[in-house]
Amino acid sequence: MEEFKPPCEECRGRCCDYVAVELEKPTRKKDYDSIRWYLAHKNVNVFVDHSKTWFVEFRTPCDKMNVEKRCTIYKTRPSICRDHGDFEGSxxxxxxxxxxxxxTVREFEKYLENKKIDWKFKFFSK
Ligand code: SF4
Ligand code: SF4
Structure with missing residues (x-):
């Protein structure tokens, strides 16, 4: 079978504009509070992917991408870049x-409230 090649020329580095780090699924007030803390920072987002894995995302372009949105260390790019887009749709x-x-913090609080999850510590009301 022919090896799949993602259409990077056309795309202009959409996957080179952020860093995402996997998180444990939040289940406790302490976890919800950590996510609120991430979201209190500029250019930091939290997402759940289609396989329900949680990530914290830092929106910051890779310094190795040039003005044409091309990788300047292509031959030695890290394996996380190498493995990205290795099959159609990935x-x-x-x-x-x-x-x-x-x-935003409020978006996450609303999400928890819609799920009837109590995220507030008692000391918040003092
Ligand atoms: S691997 Fe990255 S740059 Fe290439 S097509 Fe996919 S998102 Fe775009
Ligand atoms: S090292 Fe290259 S492929 Fe990897 S994120 Fe940076 S510009 Fe993109």
């Missing part, structure tokens, strides 16, 4: 990875 050119996306 990269942002085709779809966003987001099932849920939070960019």
């Amino acid at each position: 990269c942002e050119f085709y779809d966003t990875p987001y099932k849920e996306y939070f960019s």
Whole structure:
């Protein structure tokens, strides 16, 4: 079978504009509070992907991308870049990875409230 090549020329580096780090699924007040803390920062978002994995996302372009949005260390790019888009539909050119996306503290609090999850510590009301 012919090896799949993602359409990077056309895409202009959509996957090179952020860093995402996997999180444990939040289940406790402490976890919800950490996510509120991430979201209190500029250019930091939290998302759940289509396989229900949670990530914190830092919106910051890779320094190795040039003005033409091309990788300047292509031959030695890290494996996380190398493995991205290794089959059709597995990269942002085709779809966003987001099932849920939070960019503000309040958006996340509303999400928890809609699910009837109590995220507040008692000391918040003092
Ligand atoms: S999102 Fe996909 S098509 Fe776009 S640069 Fe990254 S791997 Fe290439
Ligand atoms: S190293 Fe290259 S491929 Fe990887 S994120 Fe940076 S510009 Fe993109």
